[in-house]
Amino acid sequence: MAFSEEIRVDTREFTPDELDMYTRQSQLMYKLNHTMPATGEYIAAMTELFEDRIGEGSLVSAPISGAALDRLKIGNRVFINSNLLAMARGGITIEDDVQIAANVQLIANNHDPYDRNVLLCKPILIKKGAWIGAGASVMPGVTVGRHAIVGAAAVVTKDVPDYAVVVGAPAKVVKTLDANRFE
Helix, strand or coil, rough: CCCCCCCCEEEEHHHHHHHHHHHHHHHHHHHCCCCCCCCCCHHHHHHHHHHHHEEECCCCCCCEECCHHHHHHCCCCCCECEEEEECCCCEEECCCCHHHHHHCCCEEEEEEECCCEEEEECCCEECCEECCCCCECCCCCCCCCCEECCCCCEEEEECECCCCCECCCCEEEEEEEHHHHHC
């Protein structure tokens, strides 16, 4: 499948095993969201929720909410602040050294406007070193480039080039950072 290819998921067709897995994920989110931060118990709960899909030195601050977190992959040294909404049915990949501020929404699926039990899913890719500002929303099929910055409250509906700074709704490029300063 091409990276931006849309897949359709009919929620009426989930198997009992899939429903059990998503129930378990909801319970693990609840557990993480109600565990004392900065403790061994918290790290254990985070590891239990994300299994082998979270890299070394990464931290997800509670609370977190979302769906299909088995399709969320977090690289090394990633920091995700509180109140992340990760609707990951289409797949979400967060590469190394990404910073995600509070109240960010990563939305890799949407509903079919004519049959709302059908999800239209496209993957999100956030490349190495990107920074997503507070309250931003990244929509299905979007790639945020290397070391790019998504401004606070931006709504990202199209790919963000490497080193670009985007703001607004819909997000537009307002500046390009000097790539040489990151190497």
